Amino acid sequence: MNYRIIDKETYYRKGVFRHFSEDCKCSVSMTARVDVTKLVKYSKSTETKFYINFLYLLTKVLNSRDDYKMGYLWQSGEIICYDVINPTQYVFHEDTETCTPVYSNYDPDYKTFYENALADVEKAKQTREYGLDAMNHPNWFDASYISWLSYDSLNIELPDGYLYFAPIINWGKYREENGRLMLPLTVRMNHAIADGYLVARVYKLLEEEISKFTGEEI
Numbered sequence: 001m002n003y004r005i006i007d008k009e010t011y012y013r014k015g016v017f018r019h020f021s022e023d024c025k026c027s028v029s030m031t032a033r034v035d036v037t038k039l040v041k042y043s044k045s046t047e048t049k050f051y052i053n054f055l056y057l058l059t060k061v062l063n064s065r066d067d068y069k070m071g072y073l074w075q076s077g078e079i080i081c082y083d084v085i086n087p088t089q090y091v092f093h094e095d096t097e098t099c100t101p102v103y104s105n106y107d108p109d110y111k112t113f114y115e116n117a118l119a120d121v122e123k124a125k126q127t128r129e130y131g132l133d134a135m136n137h138p139n140w141f142d143a144s145y146i147s148w149l150s151y152d153s154l155n156i157e158l159p160d161g162y163l164y165f166a167p168i169i170n171w172g173k174y175r176e177e178n179g180r181l182m183l184p185l186t187v188r189m190n191h192a193i194a195d196g197y198l199v200a201r202v203y204k205l206l207e208e209e210i211s212k213f214t215g216e217e218i
Helices: 014-023 037-046 050-062 110-124 196-214
Strands: 003-006 027-035 070-073 078-082 086-093 098-103 140-146 168-172 175-177 180-190
Touching: 027 196, 037 050, 037 180, 037 196, 050 086, 050 110, 050 140, 050 168, 050 196, 086 110, 098 110, 180 196
Parallel strands: 086 140, 140 168
Antiparallel strands: 003 078, 027 180, 070 078, 086 098, 168 180, 175 180
């Protein structure tokens, strides 16, 4: 785990950071639908898992810009930017109706990420422990698939004033709309380090990455 400290005086969001970390401590979240028609088609034709393909592209997007890799060291009050952030998956156990967190490492190489993430999931299926260990995984972001519902909105609430900077990402089932497969995606970030533009950029970047990955134009 490597990171660099951000100089608060030269930080390009200095004024926004001060306001939303001192005067108006809050988060910003957005839910919108992503067209995954091409990715579903690709996953079926290659006999790969859509879920892991989507997780790979999502993680790639969040690692493409420093704003999505920020952290806060409460002991020193420093803002930091991690070199890389990794996804925390969740495996649902039908028999106990509970989840097990899965800490997967991001690798820009698709095949490496796919094989490792798949192995992580299979290993987690063998346990029923919750096993959350956020203290030792500071540069992991929450990536939770709500597989039972194609929802319209979702909100994650954290305590007021809690400067938690890692993205919190949720997505649901895709459904057909006007001949396209649309997936609900919720992106939550702390307002001190992200605004509506940066949250909206996740959707645009994801759309672009899906097109590149599947070899089809937007």
